[in-house]
Amino acid sequence: MLWPSTPKLRPLLAFLSFLILLLSPSTLAITHSPPVSYKNTLIPQRADPHISKHTDGYYYFTATVPAYDSIIIRRSPTIQGLSSAPETTIWRRKSSGIGSNQVWAPELHYIDGKWYIYVALGVANEWRIRAFVLEGVGANPQTATWTEKGLVNTDWDTFSLDAHHFQVNGTRYLVWAQQEPTRTDENSSLLLAKLLNPWTIQRPATVISRPLLSWERVGYKVNEGPATLQKNGNIFLTYSASATDSHYCMGLLTASADANLLDPASWSKSPSPVFQSNSLTQQYGPGHNSFTVSEDGLSDVLVFHDRGYPNITGDPLNDPNRRTRVQKVYWKVDGTPDLGIPVPDGVTPVRLRSSFASAPEAYVRYYTGTFPSGAATLADTLFRVVTPGLAGGNTVSLESASRPGMYLRRSGTQVRFDAGSGSSSASFKSEASWMRKEGLADAAKGVSFEAAGATGQYLRLTASEGGLVVAAVGGDSTQKGQATFYLD
Numbered sequence: 001m002l003w004p005s006t007p008k009l010r011p012l013l014a015f016l017s018f019l020i021l022l023l024s025p026s027t028l029a030i031t032h033s034p035p036v037s038y039k040n041t042l043i044p045q046r047a048d049p050h051i052s053k054h055t056d057g058y059y060y061f062t063a064t065v066p067a068y069d070s071i072i073i074r075r076s077p078t079i080q081g082l083s084s085a086p087e088t089t090i091w092r093r094k095s096s097g098i099g100s101n102q103v104w105a106p107e108l109h110y111i112d113g114k115w116y117i118y119v120a121l122g123v124a125n126e127w128r129i130r131a132f133v134l135e136g137v138g139a140n141p142q143t144a145t146w147t148e149k150g151l152v153n154t155d156w157d158t159f160s161l162d163a164h165h166f167q168v169n170g171t172r173y174l175v176w177a178q179q180e181p182t183r184t185d186e187n188s189s190l191l192l193a194k195l196l197n198p199w200t201i202q203r204p205a206t207v208i209s210r211p212l213l214s215w216e217r218v219g220y221k222v223n224e225g226p227a228t229l230q231k232n233g234n235i236f237l238t239y240s241a242s243a244t245d246s247h248y249c250m251g252l253l254t255a256s257a258d259a260n261l262l263d264p265a266s267w268s269k270s271p272s273p274v275f276q277s278n279s280l281t282q283q284y285g286p287g288h289n290s291f292t293v294s295e296d297g298l299s300d301v302l303v304f305h306d307r308g309y310p311n312i313t314g315d316p317l318n319d320p321n322r323r324t325r326v327q328k329v330y331w332k333v334d335g336t337p338d339l340g341i342p343v344p345d346g347v348t349p350v351r352l353r354s355s356f357a358s359a360p361e362a363y364v365r366y367y368t369g370t371f372p373s374g375a376a377t378l379a380d381t382l383f384r385v386v387t388p389g390l391a392g393g394n395t396v397s398l399e400s401a402s403r404p405g406m407y408l409r410r411s412g413t414q415v416r417f418d419a420g421s422g423s424s425s426a427s428f429k430s431e432a433s434w435m436r437k438e439g440l441a442d443a444a445k446g447v448s449f450e451a452a453g454a455t456g457q458y459l460r461l462t463a464s465e466g467g468l469v470v471a472a473v474g475g476d477s478t479q480k481g482q483a484t485f486y487l488d
Contacts, residue, residue, distance in 0.1 A: 031231075031331040033298040035350040035487045040325045040343070042083050047305045047322035048105035048162075048225065048288040051079065055110075059292065060141060061085070062106045062117070063305075066320035069093040071106045071119060071134075073142050078295055079326060088142040091117075091134060098132065098151065100124040105225070105288065108141060109165045109198075111172070115141045116198045118152075118174075120161035131163040131176055133199035149199040156181050159188065162288070165195070166228040168235060168257055174201055175208070175237065177224035186211055186221040190239055190253075192262060206262045209253055211241060215273055216251065219243025223251070225288035229300060232335035233257050237267070238274070240287035244317060246310040248285035249276035254336070275302075275339045277310065280403055283342035284310045285322075291329070300329035306342055330378055330488070333361070340378040341402060349382040349401035351488040354461045355441050356481035364408070364459075364485065365466045366400040366417055372466040383408070385487075390420060391433035395452045398434065407432040408459075408468075410451050415459070415468035434459065440473055441484035448483050458483040 043049070046063035053059050061074040061082045070092045074085040094100045101122030109116050115136035122129045131152040138144030152174070154160060160178035167173070172195040177188040190209040193201035211221040225240035237253040252270040259266035277284045289304035305322040312319045327348050330338045343349055352364040363381040365372055382401035389395030390407065398408040399420070406417045409432040420432060430453045439446020440458070449459040451470050458473050460482040473479045 031335075032353070032486070032488055033294075034296065036294045036299050036301060036328045036348055038080050038326050038348045039083075040327070040345055040348065041308075041323045042080070042326050043324040045320050045322070046324045049303050049305055049324040050105075050107045050290040051082065051292040051301075051303045051326075052108060052110075052290070053292055056139070060108050061324075062108050063324060064104050064106070064322075068102045068104065068122075070103060071117060073108065075140070075142060079292070079301065090136070090142065090144075090146055096124060098123060098130070101126070102129055104129070105162050107164060107290070111165065111198050114198075115144055116149075116165070117146075118163035118165065120163075127159075129159055129161055131160050133163075135198070152176070152199060152201060153203075154178060154191070154193075154201065155204050161188075162224050162226060164226045164228065165198070166230075166235075168230070168261065172198075173261065175226045175228075177222075177226070177239075180207065180210075183210070188222055188224050190223045190226055190237075194262070206264060208237075208264050208267045209239065209251075209269060213241075213251075213269075213271070215247075215249060215276075216241035218247040219245065227290045229291045229329070229337060230257065231300070231331070231337075234335070235261070236337055238289055238339075240289075241273070244285065244287075244322075245312050246277045246284040246307075248287040248306075249273040250287050250289060250304075250339070252337075274337075275304070275342065277306075278341045279310070281342055281344040281401070282308055282404075283325075283344070284308070285316075286325075286342045292326075294328075300337070301326055302329050302339060304342070308345070338378045340382065343382065343401050344384075344404045347384055349384045351381045352383060352398075352485040353488050354482070355439065355446050355484040355486055356461065356478070362461055362466060364398075364461060364468065366402055366406065367466065368417070370414055370416075376466060377402075385436075389433035389452065390429040391426075391452050392429075394435065395433035396436050396449075397432050398449075410454070410457075410459075410470040413469050413471055415470060439484040439486075441477065441480040442486075446484040446486055448485070461485070 049063040058075045070089045072087045076082045076085040099121040101124045104120040106119040117134040121132045133149040136144035136146045158179045163176040175192045191205040193205040209223050211223045220243045229236045235255045252274045253267045255266045283306045286306040292301045354362040365376040366380040379402040384399040386397040389397035400406040407420045409418050433452035434449040437448045440448045451457040473483045
């Protein structure tokens, strides 16, 4: 075909190509938002965490305490503030009957002007755990008047827990974990029902997921801890699977918001875990999550618990060190969530997205050798901006979040990733440090990184594949774009 090379048509074709890219479904589905900055661990010895942001501007936190004997609530105007916020006990274990043993996984919701807590309660000297509901009246749940609404009466009188409330298109639902009486070799499946009121379901319920995959059946055969996130016309339902040790992990169910959610066929299950232990970041057994939103309302935030070590002596439920952690949820070009990996301890990482027009979805990524190869995972595009940098002063260093201790370092005009712990030399510290500047191509929103000790030499992303160099930047808009990044 000769017509594409016709000189007069080239500007038109270039414009049409740009327009097609701009309007393509994958481009429209991309969601960018500013980075979040939290320090993990958020709260030690608090498992099954639930954080919600209320209309009063406060974040409310509740979780399982190690003694399994009470329901606590914290509140703060910021997520990080929950780490030191005063804790109020609003309910304590009873001396007998329902609620005289395990007190597990409370969730706090505000429904039709009242507060509700869904919680799993046990009975002393029995293995009898059921979903229970408390109702609170008052503006602040910490000072509200709480009454017991009783058990959630389901189709079967069997082990049940982890009730989670959500609303879709004006209809309220409850999803929970329960043992099916015909499947006694399994611990729990996920059931879903409409709510007639906050403590009463419309029966019969629908089983939407069973622990049938190998990674859902390690130690125990479990689907539990459901949580929902709604976006892009879909319901994303995360859940936890397997034993509560390092094998604990998270799966994902997806349904269209317009589908009949009570039809099991409306839900599709991801074949592999979407969030699991990571030995490089030293995070083990992540699970029983919830979702909240960042302070600016622009980012979804994953809330979960894990441990900082893999090996546990005895029953994992007797180990008190599950702790609450938070990190940003990212979104794939197809509009589905990407949870990545449980990030390392410390400040949450960011992504560095190129502002270069010809590579709008290129990110700085970790790689070995002189040039990256293969598709980048979310994990390898996450970096901690360490302040001050290794060289001290006003510098910053860029540390890989997927491989803690590996720093982005200039080597002449090339870039490499080296272990900072292996060298204390002044030259290494200088080469792995940068001066953070206003974006050369976008001073208002972008950021550029000038090499410490090498004035005028900037970190540049030269191709959509993620190749990095350190080079001078002239007045050329292409070079400025290559040296400018947006933090996500």
